[in-house]
Amino acid sequence: MKEGDLELLNEIAHFEDSHNLEREFRIGWSWRHVRIWPATLNRLFKDGYLDNVFRSNSYTGYRLTELGRKIVASEQADETARTPQEQKLDLPADLFEDIIGHDEVKELLRACLTAEKPVHVLLAGPPALAKTLFLWDIEQSAGEKAVWLVGSATSKAGLWDLVGERQPQVLLIDELDKMNAADTAALLSMMEGGRLVRAKRGRELDLEHQIWVVAATNRLNVLSPELKSRFAIRQLTPYDRSKYLAVVKGVLVRREDVPAEMAEEIANRLDGRTQDVRDAVRVARLAPQLGVERAIKLLLGD
Numbered sequence: 001m002k003e004g005d006l007e008l009l010n011e012i013a014h015f016e017d018s019h020n021l022e023r024e025f026r027i028g029w030s031w032r033h034v035r036i037w038p039a040t041l042n043r044l045f046k047d048g049y050l051d052n053v054f055r056s057n058s059y060t061g062y063r064l065t066e067l068g069r070k071i072v073a074s075e076q077a078d079e080t081a082r083t084p085q086e087q088k089l090d091l092p093a094d095l096f097e098d099i100i101g102h103d104e105v106k107e108l109l110r111a112c113l114t115a116e117k118p119v120h121v122l123l124a125g126p127p128a129l130a131k132t133l134f135l136w137d138i139e140q141s142a143g144e145k146a147v148w149l150v151g152s153a154t155s156k157a158g159l160w161d162l163v164g165e166r167q168p169q170v171l172l173i174d175e176l177d178k179m180n181a182a183d184t185a186a187l188l189s190m191m192e193g194g195r196l197v198r199a200k201r202g203r204e205l206d207l208e209h210q211i212w213v214v215a216a217t218n219r220l221n222v223l224s225p226e227l228k229s230r231f232a233i234r235q236l237t238p239y240d241r242s243k244y245l246a247v248v249k250g251v252l253v254r255r256e257d258v259p260a261e262m263a264e265e266i267a268n269r270l271d272g273r274t275q276d277v278r279d280a281v282r283v284a285r286l287a288p289q290l291g292v293e294r295a296i297k298l299l300l301g302d
């Protein structure tokens with residue numbers, strides 16, 4: 001059997017299954033119906049995978065033989081065996097440990113991810129509120145069961161193929177607002193579960209299991225109503241004073257290796273001037289050369 005033949009036989013089987021052969025193709029289907037070259041069909045016929053039901057000068061009618069059917073069926077059985085077993089996500093107790101505060105978001109996400117059936121969550125809000133960090137933590141614990149993608153950089157093959165190939169249980173989408181139209185359309189049906197119609201080859205794919213989607217976006221207003229409706233939307237609001245201080249101290253000490261004292265100083269000096277954690281990180285990175293006060297002055301102006 002030549003490389004690619006199995007794929008062709010699969011397509012033929014799918015074509016036959018989606019038509020009433022007795023009524024529509026009594027004399028067999030032709031190469032035009034399955035869009036496979038006559039020479040290729042002739043080869044499959046000679047190899048015993050196709051029956052020649054009818055032959056005239058202008059029409060050669062084929063049908064899959066028992067052998068052809070068997071090959072397709074055994075391939076499908078293989079596929080099912082290869083599909084990862086549906087398992088509940090095993091989330092560690094310290095799942096969101098590196099995220100400071102946001103207790104309700106943590107509780108909501110954990111509940112959604114361990115629910116019997118999917119509840120999709122969209123984290124929305126201004127920059128630097130740990131949205132991406134939430135997705136990152138989920139990816140870390142879900143491992144192979146998760147697929148991460150960034151809306152602005154979805155792969156050329158598209159969401160459809162990605163999900164078909166990797167069969168993830170969790171889809172993590174950062175920058176959802178930047179996802180292209182084709183992927184967004186695929187996402188809409190994936191989120192409802194069940195059958196997906198692959199536009200490219202008119203094929204269908206039954207998702208082996210349901211998908212949980214967790215996404216993040218800066219902007220809600222550019223998302224379509226039907227997309228928003230599929231998500232539990234959690235709007236994150238900018239940190240108030242005390243939260244900002246706590247987050248900055250935590251991030252600088254844990255992630256930037258800044259001594260606790262200096263972290264405290266930076267947090268206090270920035271208090272009231274900015275609510276962006278990234279400002280504090282920049283100050284911390286320049287402090288060794290400039291000192292905290294000077295770094296703040298140069299970065300934020302007067």
Ligand SMILES: Nc1ncnc2c1ncn2[C@@H]1O[C@H](COP(=O)(O)OP(=O)(O)OP(=O)(O)O)[C@@H](O)[C@H]1O
Pocket residue numbers: 098099100101102125126127128129130131132133134216217218247250251255277278
């Ligand atoms: N609550 C928090 N706990 C721990 N780190 C935080 C928290 N909030 C912000 N950060 C830190 O701030 C930085 C930005 O966080 P993150 O990238 O997750 O933000 P975001 O909400 O995705 O922002 P954007 O909308 O710009 O993509 C990171 O370095 C992150 O560690």
Ligand SMILES: [Mg+2]
Pocket residue numbers: 131132133174216
């Ligand atoms: Mg982000």
